[in-house]
Amino acid sequence: MEYIDLRSDTVTKPTNEMREAMLRAEVGDDVYGEDPTVIELEKLGARMTGKAAGLFVASGTMGNQVAVLSHTQRGDEVICEAESHIYYYEVAGMSVLSGVQARTLPSVKGVLSAETIEAAIRPLDVHQPRSALICLEDTHNRAGGTCYPLETLAAIRKLADRCKIPVHIDGARLFNAAVAQGVKVDKIAQYADSVQFCLSKGLCAPVGSLLVGSEEFIAKARRYRKMLGGGMRQAGVIAATGIVGLQSMVERLAEDHANAKLLANELATSGFAIDLSTVQTNIVIFDVSRTGLKAADFVARLKKAGVLAGAVGEYRVRMVTHHGITAAEIAKVVDVLQHLPKKG
Numbered sequence: 001m002e003y004i005d006l007r008s009d010t011v012t013k014p015t016n017e018m019r020e021a022m023l024r025a026e027v028g029d030d031v032y033g034e035d036p037t038v039i040e041l042e043k044l045g046a047r048m049t050g051k052a053a054g055l056f057v058a059s060g061t062m063g064n065q066v067a068v069l070s071h072t073q074r075g076d077e078v079i080c081e082a083e084s085h086i087y088y089y090e091v092a093g094m095s096v097l098s099g100v101q102a103r104t105l106p107s108v109k110g111v112l113s114a115e116t117i118e119a120a121i122r123p124l125d126v127h128q129p130r131s132a133l134i135c136l137e138d139t140h141n142r143a144g145g146t147c148y149p150l151e152t153l154a155a156i157r158k159l160a161d162r163c164k165i166p167v168h169i170d171g172a173r174l175f176n177a178a179v180a181q182g183v184k185v186d187k188i189a190q191y192a193d194s195v196q197f198c199l200s201k202g203l204c205a206p207v208g209s210l211l212v213g214s215e216e217f218i219a220k221a222r223r224y225r226k227m228l229g230g231g232m233r234q235a236g237v238i239a240a241t242g243i244v245g246l247q248s249m250v251e252r253l254a255e256d257h258a259n260a261k262l263l264a265n266e267l268a269t270s271g272f273a274i275d276l277s278t279v280q281t282n283i284v285i286f287d288v289s290r291t292g293l294k295a296a297d298f299v300a301r302l303k304k305a306g307v308l309a310g311a312v313g314e315y316r317v318r319m320v321t322h323h324g325i326t327a328a329e330i331a332k333v334v335d336v337l338q339h340l341p342k343k344g
């Protein structure tokens with residue numbers, strides 16, 4: 001069966017241009033700092049985000065964990081949103097690897113306010129951990145691909161400067177945020193000390209993420225990447241695909257956003273409970289409780305009808321648009337959703 005796969009934008013496959021770039025890529029041993037293609041990708045990512053240096057890592061998870069390792073010491077506290085990926089989906093990595101605890105805060109649709117963060121910053125006190133890092137997620141995955149308003153980022157930056165706490169943005173889908181907000185990514189990244197973004201999601205590279213920040217930060221991060229087993233030798237063959245992603249796959253993310261809106265509007269018209277204000281980028285999360293089915297059962301029925309989606313809560317279903325999903329396929333998905341056998 002040919003499925004329409006809306007589980008995630010991670011299912012995107014490398015484009016032909018990427019395959020050709022892999023074939024042509026000049027490579028060397030990157031642990032010796034000798035892979036010209038990795039160096040080119042790291043420089044490109046740093047330049048686009050307005051940072052001094054970049055580090056190619058195996059995954060977004062590795063990028064986030066290396067960032068926490070580089071910003072904190074054992075016994076510190078990391079401020080993050082209650083359903084953030086770094087807390088929710090990274091196997092308790094920050095506790096295990098960095099020896100820090102997460103301070104999880106409630107948000108409005110994935111967006112933390114400066115006031116909420118300020119109230120959680122610890123005073124100097126012998127009993128309390130040190131507030132060592134503020135982590136923001138842009139776009140926010142479990143909130144449905146929501147973006148941080150730039151004013152909110154500016155306010156958080158001001159607070160962080162006042163309290164001398166670094167800010168890390170988990171920007172797995174940073175380019176989706178930038179395209180949705182009509183700005184270049186450096187306009188978002190300017191508010192953070194470090195940013196992680198995925199090449200392997202909407203940008204269609206098969207593997208990898210970039211971590212960007214100051215020279216000093218990246219030098220530290222490079223040691224931690226090595227510690228985690230992330231020294232990848234002739235990684236230029238995969239870095240080449242990331243270069244193509246950054247150069248030619250960013251603007252087209254707008255198509256994914258248009259398809260997500262199309263899908264979301266149809267879902268709302270068909271009677272599914274959905275908060276359209278969260279559909280800002282390429283993620284659509286909706287509630288299926290009105291069908292009498294739990295999300296897992298709903299997703300199983302969708303699969304039988306040829307559509308793959310994800311269950312992200314008891315009654316919450318997630319669909320993600322990406323390269324390779326066309327408006328015509330969205331129409332098919334809508335048709336399937338409207339005719340899905342109900343419970344009983």
Ligand SMILES: *Cc1c(COP(=O)(O)O)cnc(C)c1O
Nearest residue numbers: 059060061062085137141170172
């Ligand atoms: C996907 C994702 C990650 C992790 O990326 P992997 O490459 O899958 O490890 C981190 N943060 C967010 C917000 C994500 O959506």
